[in-house]
Amino acid sequence: MQAMRHGSQQRQWHRRALWAATVGVLAGTAVLPLALQAQVATSNSVPALQTGAPPETPAQQLADKADLFMHYSLMGDQKLAGDFGLAILNASPTPVQALHAFESAANGRNIGEILLRNEQNHSLRAVSLKIAKLLEKGHIILARNPDRIRTAIAHMGDSPRAYVVSRHRLAAAGEFAMPFFMEDLNNPSDSALYPTIIQMMNNLGKPLLNPMVQAINTPNEAQRIQLINVLGNIGYRQALPYLKQIAESAGHDAQLRSAAEMAMAKIAGPSEIKMPASKLFVQLAWEYFTNAPSVAANHPAEATNPVWYYDSGLHNVVGVPVPTAIWSDVMTMRACEAALQLDHTNARAISLWLAADLRREVDLPAGASDPTHPAGTPDAHYYAVAAGPVYLNPVLQIALAQHDSPLILKTIAALQATGGVAGLVGKGEGQTPLMAALAYPDTQVRFAAASALAMANPEMKFDGAYRVTPVLGEAVxxxxxxxxxxxxxxxxxxxxxxxxxxxxxxxxxxxxxxxxxxxxxxxxxxxxxxxxxxxxxxxxxxxxxxxxxxxxxxxxxxxxxxxxxxxxxxxxxxxxxxxxxxxxxxxxxxxxxxxxxxxLGISPVSADQAKAFSLEACSLLKSIAVNRGSIYDINTAIPALVQGIGNSDASVVIASAGVLGQVRNPEAQLALAKAALMDSSAPAATREALFLSLAASARNVGDHLSSGSIDRLIHVAASEPDLAVRSAAATALGALNVPSNQASELIRSQIH
Known part of the structure; x- marks a missing residue:
């Protein structure tokens, strides 16, 4: 028992001693050296604290905090681990400083595993995620440091061990190493390194593809053949259109074309190799557009990813960082542009380019810019309306298949501006993409399609025409x-x-x-x-x-x-x-x-949008109702319009009533009379509009009201205090032309 009490007291002292070190850290004073911490953790007696030790550098202090953060994380002491984690973040180190601190303090411990384990713990999750993000940024900065890359390339031929170390560093740099490889390949004094560089490119593989397919534009024929061989060895289909472009060009040297053909044979089968480069570029563009994993951005978690170009002045590739959100759109457009350079009649390339350009504007984050799209360049709508329905209908078909509501809406807006009847409904035989949009799950898409078709006002019925007015009614x-x-x-x-x-x-x-x-x-x-x-x-x-x-x-x-x-x-x-x-x-x-x-990419409809939809739909429905020769059946919208005159928003009530007044259906008249006579507390402007719409209905379909409704109408026309409402009611009464002697009654009612 005495031994147990002694052990318990000893553990309590250890904890107090370590807590004292913690307080020192958080207060900004020096922590106990690692050797002394180890002594405290293992000794059975209280060690004597040494004084007069040289002050620690900021880097040492940061490393000590990292050491204690990892120690207490592994020990399960969430309080102390959290305190040291916050101390690290409060020190505001640069990402590289934080990375160096953790690496110097690791001492065999796996930093990533510790952070991952902490992320599963509620109390340590937030601080560990911030530290992990900081360290990841440090890794990226360090890996892409130009001096570090140049050093790795310079020494990779020194020995087998040096090659392995260099490969590790260059793999971390990934595609960003390519300009430095080209830099050395362009330098005759580094010719001894050429074979090692080519070997390293083969080893690094896929991450180099994006800059390498641009690098083959170098005018150096020997260099091009070497790069073409590497593309073949890497073996990804992404390189196929670029290789085919060389192989099918009569202006290239036979040896170069042969190298391209041999590289293609390593990548694809005979049927695909026979395809023209223009079609292969469209095929690649589609893979970019649909975010196929094989062509995805190399750094999806980063804010930007590079789009590579060959700079003939520098004789090197240059990476232009674009927001990751639009990277696939930009790459789609570039592949389509390459296809059109080879075949300017490639309709699929035009439509896919338009789709990517429209989507690029949707995907671009707020406040961000696209450096590949210089200021003053026309927007996507400009190119869309210039292209017209021949190319826009396939864009809408693509957008519907991709369930991309924002892209669908932008495409319909362009179609509506340029399509005309033929562009929107074709010959009326079979379903066009705009007709298909009438049944799309997104309310905004359905309404945009119905609106475009209503305004087009075709003379001949088409497949799905019966859906237009119900969708407009839905909008109401x-x-x-x-x-x-x-x-x-x-x-x-x-x-x-x-x-x-x-x-x-x-x-x-x-x-x-x-x-x-x-x-x-x-x-x-x-x-x-x-x-x-x-x-x-x-x-x-x-x-x-x-x-x-x-x-x-x-x-x-x-x-x-x-x-x-x-x-x-x-x-x-x-x-x-x-x-x-x-x-x-x-x-x-x-x-x-x-x-x-x-x-489905559906955004909720806001209250303001809902009101705007209602009012616009009422305007379109009124045009259909007035046009007696319209192919659209206004009667299918009656349930929605009846619901509209019961709306709490006066503008929606008035607009809905205006439509019902033009509908040649007794049901519409009965609904108007009920709404006009039922609520005398409604705003005067609303009641006036309802009675005037009732009058319009009477002029269109005659009298279909009951005697009771007529009596109530006479009462309003005779005794309503508001003169505008009374006048509107009198107008409705006169339009109904009922056989009762209402004129006499109204005249007598004003005699005092």
Missing amino acids: AQTAKPAAILVDPNPQNRNRIKAFLRDHYTVYDAAHLSSAVALARRAPYVGLVVVPGGMSADHLIQLASTDFRLAYAPVLVTGDAVDLSKLALRYVGQVEFAPVAKTGNAGDFDTALGKIMNR
Whole structure:
């Protein structure tokens, strides 16, 4: 027992001694030297602290902090590890200083593993992530240091060991080593290094591809052949169009063309080698556009990545850093430009270039610039409208297939500006991309497509024309709650889900899908479907082929929590589907819906956007209603317009009423009369507009009101205090031309 007490006291002293060292660190004083820390950790007696030691340098102090951070991280002391981590960050070291400090203090410990382990710990996660980011930046700066790269190249031929060390450093530099290789290859005094440089290029492989395919533009034929051989040895298809361009050019030396053909044979099969370079460049462009892993940016986690050019003045490659977010767009455009240089009639290259240019503007981060796009260069819209529908329709087709809503919207805007009827609907036979956009899951896309088609006002019907007015009606209803179809055979669970869906949707629920769909038949649009996986979800897919409202609605497929992965696999081809546990709460449903929105690139519609959509749609619908020869059926928009005159926003009410007044359908008149006569507390301007729209309806379809409605209308026309409203009501009364002697009654009502 006495020994145990002595051991406990000793451990407590060790902890106090180490805590004292910690306080010293955090206070800015020198920490205990490593040797003394080791003595404190192992001795059974209290060591005597030495005084008069020389002060530590800032680098030593930083290394001591790094040492103690790693020590306490491994010991599991989260408090002390966190304190030392913060002390490191508060010292504000440069990334290289921090890296040197950790490397000098590592003493066999794996820095990366320690940080990764800390990241799994809630209390150490934030500080460890910041340190990891700092060290990673230090690695990058150090690896790309020009002097370090030049030294590695200069000494790689000294010995086998030197070659291994140099290869490690040059591999860390990656593509940024290429200009320095070219620098030496261009220097005759370094000719002894040429074979070693070529060997090193072969060893480094794929990271050098992007600058190397530009480096083969060197005028030095011997150098070109060497680089072509390296490209063949590396063996990536990315080099194929550049090699084919050399092989098929009659202006090149036969030896150079032969080298290119031999390199291609190492990379691809005979059928692909036979393709012209222009088509191979388009094929490469498509891989860039779709972010194929084989051609992805080398440094996806960094803010910028280089786009390489050959500078004939420098006889070397130059990397231009562009924001990583647009790197694939820029590379797509460059590959398309190369294709068009070889074949200016390559329509696929033109469309893909336009798509990449439009997407480049979307992808460019706020506040960033594209150095490959000089100031004063026309924007993407300029080239898109100049190209016209022949090339823009394929762009829209690409954008729809990629589920890229921002790109779709920019493309539709360009099509609308230049397309005309023929450009938008073609000959009316078969479906154009714009017609397909009418059934796209994103509300903004559907409305943009319907708006373009409505304004085009074609004379001949086309495939999907029946969808235009319902989509415009959906746009009118954007300021109101969308419909949600909820299917669940368990009434208790259905009511539970319905309770939290009601906050955002008008819910139509039933035990069976067909019943729920029937309940929602008058809903302007369906914003969500919740349906059990299996037969119900499969039935929904069938119904969506005939009910366009279901074709674009996001679908949450419910099931047991343990079966969600199976459901995801079963409906993997349905991009608008997402699984969710049937016992899930509102947060679970929101998360699942968010996955669909993110997958399709859909942004939520803001209140201001919803209002703008409503008003613009009403304007378009009014044009359709007034045009008696329109191919579009205005009647399909009536449910949405009726919902619109019940809106809380007066401008939406007035705009919706204006459309209903032009619709030649008694249903529209009845809705207007009900809204005008029901609420006498509504703003006077709104009531005036409703009565004037009722008058317009009467002029279009005559009188379809009940005697009770007529009596109430006479009362308003006779006794309404607001003269503008009374005058509007009187106008409606006169337009209805009812047989009762209303004129006499109105005259008598003003006699005092």
